[in-house]
Amino acid sequence: MESAATLNDWPLVQLSRAFTPTAASIPDQKALKRVHVETSQINLTPLNPVSFLIRAANIYPNKLAVAHPFTDSPVFYSYGQLAQRSVNLAHALQKISNIKPGDRVAVLAPNCPMILEAHFGVPAARAILNPINSRLSPQDISYVLEHSGSKLLLVDHSLLSQVQGLPLIKEGKCQLIISKDSGSSNDCAYERYLEEGRRLSGEEGWMKLTLESDENAPMALCYTSGTTGRPKGVVTTYRGSYLGSISNVIEGRLNTDGDSVYLWTLPMFHASGWTYPWAVTAAFGTHLLLRQIDYEHIWRAFSVYNVTHYCAAPTVQIGIVNHEKARRIVGRRINAIIAASAPTATLLESLENLGIDIAHVYGLTETYGPLTRGYSYPSWRELDAKGRSVQMSRQGQNYVTADEVRVVRVEKEEDGRVHAKLPLEDVPRDGITIGEIVMRGNLVMMEYYNNPEATKEAFAGGWFHSGDLAVRHPNGAIAIADRSKDIIISGGENVSSLEVESALSGHEDVLEAYAVARSDIRWGERPMAFKWKGREREFEELLKEYSKKVLAGYKRPHWIEVVDALPKTSTGKIQKFVLRGWAADRNRASVGGNKAKL
Template identity: 40%
Template sequence: MTSLYDTDLGKNAANYQPLTPLVFLERSASTFPDHPAIIHGKRRYSYAEFYARSRRLASALAASGIGKDDTVSVMLANTPAMLEAHYGVPMTGAVLHSINTRLDPPIIAFMLDHADAKLLIVDTEFAPAIKEALALTSVQPLVVNYRDLECGVEGMRIGDLDYEDFIGGGDPDYAWEMPSDEWNAISLNYTSGTTGNPKGVVYHHRGAALMCYANTIATGMGPHAVYLWTLPMFHCNGWCFPWSLPVVAGTHVCLRSVRAKPMYDAIADHKVTHLSGAPFVMSALLNATEEERRNFNHRVAFNHAAAPPPEAVLGAMAEAGFELTHLYGLTETYGPATINEWHEEWDTLAPDERLSKRARQGVRYVALEGLDVMDPETMQQVPPDGETLGEVMFRGNIVMKGYLKNKKATEDAFAGGWFHSGDLGVLHPDGYIQLKDRSKDIIISGGENISSIEVEDVLYKHPAVAAAAVVAKPDAKWGETPCAFIEKRPGAEVTEAEIIDYCKKKLARFKCPSRVVFTELPKTSTGKIQKFKLRDMAKTA
C-alpha cells in the first residue's frame, strides 16, 4: 500500500544530493577564499589556492586516464600534496590508496598489485622502498615524484615526472562532478595482516562525510580551528581529518616528522588548537628539553587513541596546557568510532577511581548508530556488569563497505548484521565499553597495528628457535612494543641482539621485538601457549 507521504514526494536533484566530503572544501574556498588552509614550513596556501591545486590535480589525473574506481596510490608524508590527494583523487571518481610510509617493499608490492594501482604519487624520501616494490609487482603504475623542497628533502626520483609539473598542467577550474552515488568508494586502507596478507578496507563517500561532522563535534572544533598534523595522514586517512577541517574552514599545519621542537614551535607560532596521536606523541611533548619547549597561553585539544596513559601522564599533559579526549576505533570504522565522554563530576573522584573512568573507551561516536559488547556465538549483549567478556561490535554508516576482493572476510566481519571488531571488552552499567584484550593478539605500537603472528612466523624460521610467542610489552613512548619469548633448540646458542638483528632483515623496523626473553614457554595440557601469562611476564621483562 502506498504511503500518504510517498505520494509525489520522491527524490530529485533539488532535495537530494549524495553525501561527500568534497563539498566542504568547495564551500570554504568560496566563503573564506583568503583564509589560510595549509601551512607547511614557510609556505602558505589559502583556501582558494588549496581548492585550485586540488582541481589541478584532478584535471591532470583525468588527462592521464584516471577515472571512476581507478586506484591512485600515494606514499607521502604529512605534506600539502597528501592533503591535495584527498580531494583531487576522488574528484575524478577514483579511489585514494594511502600507503604506510613505514612498510617494507614486499608488503607495498602486494598492496599495489591487490589494488590494481594505475598511478602512484611518491615522496622522493620513500622512493627507494617504492622502487624495490615495483620490481616485485605485476602492475606498473605511472609514477609521479613529489619533492618536499620546503623541508629540504631532495630524495631519489623514479622516472622524470615531477608533481608540481604534473599538476601545473591541470585546470584550476576543473569541473569535477559529485559522486553518482554516496556509496561509491572514496578510499582504500590496508589493515596489518594477522594470519596472512593485509586486507583492503574500502571507505565510501557517505561515511567519510558523516565522519567530518562527527569529528568536529567530538573534538570541539570551532570556526577556523588550527590542526597540527602529528597523526599520519596515511593512517585511516588521518581519521578523516583531511576532510574534516574544511567543515570549519580550519587550518592544516603540516608536520613531516613528530619531534618535540617543531611541535612546540607550531603550537606557539600558529596557535594550534587541535592535534591527535598515540601515546608516543604525548611522550615527545612531555620529555622535551627546555631548549625545545615553547610557552603558549591557550588550551590545546589532544585527541588520543590506543591504551590510555597513566594518571601521572594525564596530569602532566593537563598542566602543560593540553585537554585530552580519549577515542577508539579501527581501520574498518574510518578511525575513531567511540569517545570517552567525560562527566564533570568525575573530576572530583579519587585518583584511582578517576583513572578507572579514563581507561574506558566510552560510548559511540555521534555518527555511529550501534555499539555493543556481545557474545559472538549467540549475538546477545553481555551483562552490563563491567566483568563479563564479549566482543566489541559496531553498526552504522561509518563502518566500511567491506574488504576489497575478499568476500569471505567481509561476510565473516558482518555476521549477524554487526561488524565484529575482534577486540574483547566489557560493558559497564552506565553503557560505557572498555577493552580488555585483543582476540587476534594485535600489538598497537605508535598507533600502528603489528601482528604477533607475523613476527612469530619470522622467529620460527631462525635455526636456533624451537618455539616462539610474541606479546605486547607496555612502552612509555610507543604505547606498546613487541616482546618475544623464545625456547631455543637443544644445543643452540643465540643472543637477544642476534635475534633482533635477524628480525630487522625480515620485517619493518617498527615490527621487530624491542625485547627478547629466552625461557620455557608456559603451555596448556594440549600444548597451547598461554599468552596471558606471557603478557604478565612482559610487563617486567
C-alpha cells in the same frame, strides 16, 4: 629569500607571506564556483566530503589552509589555492593519466601538501584514493599496489627508493609521479603535473567536473597494518567519510569559526587520517603539516604557531611530555585526541599540567578511525589524576553520527581463544562480563577489497566484529578488556592483558607497560610484562611487589622485563606478536625456564 630557520621565527600568517605559489596554484574565481550534483530528488544531495573544500574556498578563499614550515622549502596555501591545486590534480588524473571512475590512485608520502591534496583531488576525479603506509617495506608496498590494482602512484621524493624497483613501476603498469615537496615547478614533476592539469581543464575548474552522484560508492581504500599477515584493504565510502568528518568536527571539538590550527602528528595515510583532512577543512581550520614526529617541531608548533588540536597515540604523547622544551601552555588549552590505549594516571596528569586536554577515543581502520569517545562527567572534577585516568580508560559511547556499539557474548574455541557467539546476544551492563565489540552503521566499512571470505567472516550475524573484547558499564560505556588473541589463559582462568597493563601503569614511575602470555608447564600460560627502559632489575622487582597490591594472584606477571624500546607499528600500536616472540625466546634460552616458580 630568507632561510627556513629564519622564517620559522615568524608567526604562521606572517610566514606564509614570504612564500610565492606557482602560477597554477593561484585560483581563478570561475574555477572555484560551486558544483551542483544533479539528482532525481530535490530534497537529497549525495554526501561528499570534497564539498567541504569547495565551500571553504568560496567562503574564505584567503584563509590560511595549509602551513608546511618544518622543511627546507616552507610551503603555504590559502583555501582558494588549495581548492585550485586539488582541482588541477583531478583534471590531470583524468586528462593526462586517463584515470576513470573507480580506478585506484595510490599515494605514498609523509604528511605534506601532496597527500592532503590527494584527499580532495582523487575523489574529485571519482577515483578511489589508496593512501599507503610510508613505513612499509618495498615488498609490502608492492603487495598493496598489486592487490589494489592502482594505476598511478603519487610518491614523495624521500620514499622514491622504496618503489623504483617494484615490478608494477618497472613494467609501466603503474604510472609514477614524484613530488619534491618544494611548491616549485622548476624541479618537481608533481607541480608540473598540476600545471598541465590546469591547462587542459580550459580554466573551467570545478564546474567542468562531474562529482560522484552515489554517496555509497567507494571513495578510499586503506590497508590495515598487517601485523599478523597480509594487510587487508578496507573500502570506505563518500557517505561514511562525510559523516565521519562531521563527527570529528564535533567530537574533536574543532572551532567552526576557523580558529582551529590542527597539527598533523597522526599520519595522513592511516585510515585517511581518521577523516581529519576533510574535518579540519569543514571547520575552515589550518592544516599544520609535520613530515615526521619531531618533538622540537611539535613544541615549536605549540608555543609559536598556536596549535589548538592534534591526535596521537600514547607513545607520541609520552615523547611530548618528556621533551626538554615541554612547558605549560599559557593563555589557552590544546585539545588532544588519544587512541590505541588509555592514558596512564602519570601521563594524564603530565598532559593536564602542560595545558593539554585529552579525549580518549576508540576505533579501527574499518570504522574510519574513531567512532566512540569517553565522555566526561562533572563528578570527575573531584577526582585526582589517578581517579580520572581510571574513568578515562573506558572507550565510552558512540560518536554523534555512529550507531551504538554492542558488546556480545563470546565462546571459547578449542585452542582456548574466544569469538562472538551466534546468534549475537548482549552481555549485561555490569562492568564485569567480557564480550566482543561489534558495530554497524554509518561509520563501518563497505567491505574488504577483493576478499569476500574475510568480509563474510567480519560481518557474521549482520554486524562487524572488531576482535576486541570489552565489558559494558551501567551507563552504556564500553571498556576494552583485550584483543581476543591477547587473552592469557592461566590455570583455566581468563586474564586480560589490558587489566595487567592498566594495573602496572598505576605505579607513579610507569608511563607505558604491556603484558603477553608466556608458556608455563603448570599453568599453561602466565603473564609476562615488558616496560620501557628504566631502572632495570631493581625496578622489575619493585613492580612485582607492587602488582601484589593491585592484582589477584593468578593475574600477576610472573616475569617482568625492562627493555630498551617497545616494538610498535608506524601508527604507535604495540606489536604484541613481537612481545610474544620475545617471551618464547626467553623460554628457549633459560634452563628449566618453563618450570613453575611457586
